[in-house]
Amino acid sequence: MARTNISASWADTSLGPVLIARSHRGICAILFSDDRAETEADLARRFPRANLRPHRAAADRVITSVVNMIEAPDQPYLLPLDLYGTPFRARVWHAIRAIPPGETRSYGALARALALPTTAARAIAGACAANPLAVAVPCHRVVRADGQLSGYRWGLERKRALLRREGVLRSKSHEGR
DNA sequence: GCCAGAACTCTGG
DNA sequence: CCAGAGTTCTGGC
Numbered sequence: 001m002a003r004t005n006i007s008a009s010w011a012d013t014s015l016g017p018v019l020i021a022r023s024h025r026g027i028c029a030i031l032f033s034d035d036r037a038e039t040e041a042d043l044a045r046r047f048p049r050a051n052l053r054p055h056r057a058a059a060d061r062v063i064t065s066v067v068n069m070i071e072a073p074d075q076p077y078l079l080p081l082d083l084y085g086t087p088f089r090a091r092v093w094h095a096i097r098a099i100p101p102g103e104t105r106s107y108g109a110l111a112r113a114l115a116l117p118t119t120a121a122r123a124i125a126g127a128c129a130a131n132p133l134a135v136a137v138p139c140h141r142v143v144r145a146d147g148q149l150s151g152y153r154w155g156l157e158r159k160r161a162l163l164r165r166e167g168v169l170r171s172k173s174h175e176g177r
Numbered sequence: 178g179c180c181a182g183a184a185c186t187c188t189g190g
Numbered sequence: 191c192c193a194g195a196g197t198t199c200t201g202g203c
Binding site: 088111122124127 | 194
């Protein structure tokens with residue numbers, strides 16, 4: 001099978017640096033980063049069979065568009081996404097993309113929406129954790145049934161910031177307790 | 178290779 | 191409070 005070419009570039013956002021990768025079909029990864037080398041290793045792990053190459057284009061309109069989406073997540077995002085995963089994950093990601101900005105769902109509610117037993121909640125959490133497209137697949141809108149934020153692959157602080165930006169959290173609210 | 182346990186959970190007993 | 195349910199991955203033997 002042919003090796004897919006994937007080009008990656010870095011961009012800066014108010015939530016820190018993001019690594020944006022794309023194939024010929026669309027954006028295939030949007031990864032927040034606290035450590036660039038580690039994030040690049042993460043990208044390589046996610047696409048072990050691809051040719052990864054750097055892509056430098058500061059004024060690229062795709063990059064600009066992704067950054068805009070992160071800064072204003074209530075705007076519709078229309079660029080093509082190359083979202084690929086196991087059938088189960090693809091179903092979960094699709095359901096998550098249907099959550100409108102400013103709303104949240106619990107893991108159990110997603111299970112019901114997918115006609116799965118509520119015991120699948122944990123499997124859904126696993127699918128969220130594997131999401132390659134930060135913000136474009138808004139897994140930050142998935143919270144625990146009691147309303148608390150549980151985990152976020154890219155740090156709870158970012159999850160909180162994204163939700164606050166969408167007006168879901170009161171600016172004053174504390175995380176726990 | 179196979180099996181056990183963990184991972185962004187939830188509900189019933 | 192504890193256990194068990196659905197999926198994927200990782201690490202040990």
